[in-house]
Amino acid sequence: MSRTKFALTLALTLATAGQAWADPKLVVGALHVGSIKDAGYNQASHEGLEQLKKNIPGLTLLEAENVPESADAERVMEQMINKGATIIIAQSFGYQDPALNVAAKHPKVTFLHASGFKLAPNFGTFWGNNFEAMYLAGIAAGAATQTGKLGFITAFPIPNILASINAFELGARTQNAKVTTTVTYNNAWVDPVKEAAAVNALADAGVDVVTMITDSPITIVKTAEARGIKSIGFHSDALAAFAPKGWLTGVAYTWGDLYTKLVKDIVAGTWRSGHVRGGIESGYLKLAAFGPSVTAETKARIAKAQADIIAGKLVIFRGPIKDNAGNLVIPEGKAGGIELLDSTNWLIEGVIGQAK
């Protein structure tokens, strides 16, 4: 539905970048599923790309916004390659198959795909372990809730989101053993009208802390503030401004260093296709600044948990763990690690919601 706009944006981007084509420069193409000013996922990604440009002088960046996760994405990638791009950063899960199709046709172009699970010789993936940061955010939520009911608004039940919901509940439970997390899915990465309805419905049901994995959480954070409940953001720390009272903290992506490393490896010829995953220690993501109501005690607990995770002393998914249907998913003596980002298909007990 957004064809007109992304075509326009692409045309403008390509036109302005076009002047530099004469030199055989390094050209990187990046696809965004939404607007780079969404105070969310796409803005965080755009800021990472800006940092990449700063870190590698002479690099030409082609960015296209609002690219649908469909065959349209293939055309955008083809156009970028026509304009000299040798690296394509496909920054949304739904670009997985379109990018693989284009990768098969252009073996000399390297594709970096966010959060996917498929690989090809010239197609690798990257992702920050959002569940670790969500666990830490869960501690803040568990300490803040009065009703013991948390809300989690998201788009689709896909593995890395399910893992984040589970970790959020586990983090909250360290502060309040009886806390529950209610999940609502909007079936869209961006639909502010449904997101506002979800906040209201959750608040009506007694939820007093809400978090989200949606692309542009502005409406959720602002509606939560209007309802007088607390919020935990996602993607970008620019969000805090929309909830001066209710803001607790947030999970913010900081992609710049990772992009720089991957691009340098590709240029040096040392890059190999694979799944690059990093946790809270990697710097791919961080916890955003705390809001005014978070106590020093809670901050200290979060800092300790973070240090323990990095030191390997704290394992978030330590068995026995049951899902919310009562099945044992991680047995006693076993633990779930970063592979859960790509394999989780269950919701932990204490979560009210459906995993499929």
Place this chain on the structure above:
Amino acid sequence: MPSEFLQGWLAGAIVASTPIFYAALGETLVERAGLINLGVEGTMLVGASVSFAVASVTGSTLLGLAAAVLAGGAFNLLLGPLVVARGANQLASGLALMFLGQGLSAYYGKPFVGTTVDGLAPLPVPGLASLPWLGPILFRQDALVYLTVPCALAVWGLLQRTSWGLHLRAVGEDRLVAYAAGSRTGLLRHQALFLGGTLAGLAGAHLSLAIAHTWTEGLTAGRGFIAVALVIFGAWNPLRVLPGALLFGGTLALQIQLQARGAQVSPFLLDMLPYLVTLAVLVQLRKASRGRMPEGLKEVFESSA
């Protein structure tokens, strides 16, 4: 618990039904003039983006609403030269209008992405807002919600109780006969397009100023098409658009409400609900509404077949 569920659901249903109500009310006027505008989605997007832009630049919600009304009306008028003056295919022209609205709103709305406005806040009705169960459902809504019933009555009155409405309906039934009887058919159809557009613009403004408090590309997410279906549900009667909008708003709200209350239903199935209801309702109402369709509309489908 069931009572709380019902309360939350109804309050959500009223909010969700308001934008589709205004859009469908506007489209009812247009269709009573024997025209069909499939571009309501585009007009809503223009209203949503213009109202947001004006409200955020001027700081005035009222100016934002006024701008949405004017922009929506003007945008719908673009159909005039095509379908009224030159007799172009209405279905294709309407779709073109939709794409134009999507493109224009996305392009000119771009500077406003990632910003917010306070917009239309809930306006509790003194006394009634504190009623035990009904208060939160009916009397803690925004001004545009309260204006739905008066607007439905006003449009009904305009169509049924004024000579302008009589002429407009005559044009919608048979424009040649109306022309022969001395009606200014072209002017009337342009007036219907304009008025319909003002209401669709208002519908868009409700989405951006009262619900989302932000602007993103494609904010309407298909609600303009639901509004077109609603006109058929309402059997081209402004008063019947109201319960129709509530039904559709109710299914939209139910999706979220069921999840927030922990119902054991797959989110994918819930997402189909509004469309299933649309199908069921259209099948059910096919016969009931057949006789009420403005005769002139049939020409649209026959000429494009």
